Amino acid sequence: xxxxxxxxxxxxxxxxxxxxxxxxxxxxxxxxxxxxxxxxxxxxxxxxxxxxxxxxxxxxxxxxxxxxxxxxxxxxxxxxxxxxxxxxxxxxxxxxxxxxxxxxxxxxxxxxxxxxxxxxxxxxxxxxxxxxxxxxxxxxxxxxxxxxxxxxxxxxxxxxxxxxxxxxxxxxxxxxxxxxxxxxxxxxxxxxxxxxxxxxxxxxxxxxxxxxxxxxxxxxx
Numbered sequence: 001x002x003x004x005x006x007x008x009x010x011x012x013x014x015x016x017x018x019x020x021x022x023x024x025x026x027x028x029x030x031x032x033x034x035x036x037x038x039x040x041x042x043x044x045x046x047x048x049x050x051x052x053x054x055x056x057x058x059x060x061x062x063x064x065x066x067x068x069x070x071x072x073x074x075x076x077x078x079x080x081x082x083x084x085x086x087x088x089x090x091x092x093x094x095x096x097x098x099x100x101x102x103x104x105x106x107x108x109x110x111x112x113x114x115x116x117x118x119x120x121x122x123x124x125x126x127x128x129x130x131x132x133x134x135x136x137x138x139x140x141x142x143x144x145x146x147x148x149x150x151x152x153x154x155x156x157x158x159x160x161x162x163x164x165x166x167x168x169x170x171x172x173x174x175x176x177x178x179x180x181x182x183x184x185x186x187x188x189x190x191x192x193x194x195x196x197x198x199x200x201x202x203x204x205x206x207x208x209x210x211x212x213x214x215x216x217x218x219x220x221x
Contacts, residue, residue: 015042015197015212024216031185038177038195056095060174061194071190085161088154100173113166126159
């Protein structure tokens with residue numbers, strides 16, 4: 001007698017992301033500091049409450065929309081995967097040394113964008129520094145480590161994302177499960193705050209990553 005076995009195909013589950021604070025429809029003064037807290041739970045990767053999630057892979061995007069009705073219309077639309085360059089930045093070790101808008105061990109992405117014109121020469125130079133490492137290019141003694149784990153395509157896409165997006169006056173980015181958002185002085189209107197986390201996929205199919213997100217809308221008056 002032969003026995004037939006049915007194999008159960010593994011399934012990756014979408015992360016559950018929750019913005020605990022700020023609360024949806026909060027009203028604040030322009031320029032007011034805003035504390036944020038994000039919880040993430042993923043059946044494969046773990047849970048922030050047990051320190052199982054790498055909080056450096058939690059991304060917070062703050063988008064300014066002057067017209068609140070337009071912001072409300074955006075809120076009901078689903079969001080897609082992160083752009084290729086941003087996805088590389090989030091899942092690699094970039095946040096160990098760089099922030100989006102403020103100085104860390106290394107310069108912020110905004111400062112890099114201010115310093116280098118978006119030319120092919122500068123793109124090639126930054127590509128080489130990310131791939132092979134560098135030192136002595138900015139004030140201080142920090143060194144840029146080499147990134148052999150990244151493909152040439154991944155490095156180039158991250159450089160192009162920085163050139164295109166790091167100085168967007170209406171969008172700012174933060175990483176981590178907790179922190180402080182600083183709303184611009186004098187900018188009244190609506191702000192869409194989007195928290196997202198893209199999981200690591202299954203062990204044998206890491207390319208099949210799933211993204212979870214949560215959104216809140218706040219108003220500055």
